[in-house]
Amino acid sequence: MFFILSKVLHYFLMPFIWVLVLLLLAFFLKSLRWRKHCLTGAISILLLFSNPFLANEAWRTWEVKATPVSEVAHYDAAIILGGISSGSSSVPDRVHTRKGADRVLHPLQLYKLGKVNKFILSGGGATLLGKNPASEAEHLRELLLIAGVPTDSILLETESRNTRENATLTAALLQEHPELQKLLLVTSAYHMRRSSGCFAKAGLSTTSYSADFYADDRRFTPDELLIPSIHAFTNWHLLLHEVTGYLIYKLLGYS
Known part of the structure; x- marks a missing residue:
């Protein structure tokens, strides 16, 4: 039920x-007054959320900062969370990744540098139907x-559907x-933060x-401050x- 509710909330x-x-x-x-309020609200949301500078500031505030590779010690294993790949019935002969593939590429760099011995890959299927x-x-x-x-340097956890299950099922595997x-x-x-x-x-x-x-360096340029961005x-x-x-995970005691 929690999984279904989380998927529905995604759209809201x-x-x-x-x-x-x-x-x-x-x-x-029918009310002209309320029609004006709704139109003003729609325009305000468009202007606020399409501003690149404000979006970047929000990302900078929320994201957990990077750790320089030179400061990474030696680890027995790197736990990599899924959410970045998918299968394709039309092109089934390769792996398809979305934005977020750095979740694999960056620890792979650490492995090549001798800073990580093994990988623990956590992620099942997160589709609502099928x-x-x-x-x-x-x-x-x-x-x-x-x-x-x-192969012997890779462990798999293949049943999790969300972050909480990533953690609990990986703990069981370990x-x-x-x-x-x-x-x-x-x-x-x-x-x-949640993970x-x-x-x-x-x-x-x-x-x-x-x-x-997603966060970038601050830029006080006209395109960053004034020009709306669909990406933002x-x-x-x-x-x-x-x-x-x-916040929901905190409220439910999951994290």
């Missing part, structure tokens, strides 16, 4: 939906195998591997290693979804 947190609803109300309401033929963890394993990582004590947790910078809280709640001591950054507008949905998820 879209600023585009808010704008669409307000525009429809402005069109159908089931993926292969888990996300299996997709990511294919990428690591292509990069030359041996009970079978007591030799893996020093753990590096790798996920997107915006997702690290690290869940893993701590599951009894695992991990060190955070953020990847996949759409990315707000991701940030609102994550902040809401973090």
Whole structure:
């Protein structure tokens, strides 16, 4: 039930939906006063959420900062959370990744530098209807195998559907591997607050290693301060979804 509710909530947190609803109300309401309020609200949301500077400031505030590679110690294993790959029935002969592939590429760099011994890939299927033929963890394993990582250096957790399950099922898996004590947790910078809280709640001591950054350097240029950006507008949905998820997890005691 929690999984289904989280998927439904995903759509209610879209600023585009808010704008669409307000525009429809402005069109159908009989009260001229309320029609003006709805139209003003729609325009305000568009201007606010499409401003690149404000969006970047929000990302800079929320994301967990990067750790320089030179400061990373040696770890028994890097735990990599899914959410960045998918299968494709039309092009099934390769792994398909979305933005966020740095979750794999950055710890792979650490592995090549001798800073990580093994990988723990956590991720099942997160679709509301149906089931993926292969888990996300299996997709990511294919990428690591292509990069030359041996099979015995990769552990899989293939059943989780959300961050809480990433943590609890990975903790169960690690009970079978007591030799893996020093753990590096790798996920997107915006997702690290919720993830690290869940893993701590599951009894695992991990060190955070953020990847996949949305925040950028501050730029006080006209295009950043004044020109609306569709990318800024759409990315707000991701940030609102994550902040809401973090608060709900805190409220429910998941993190």
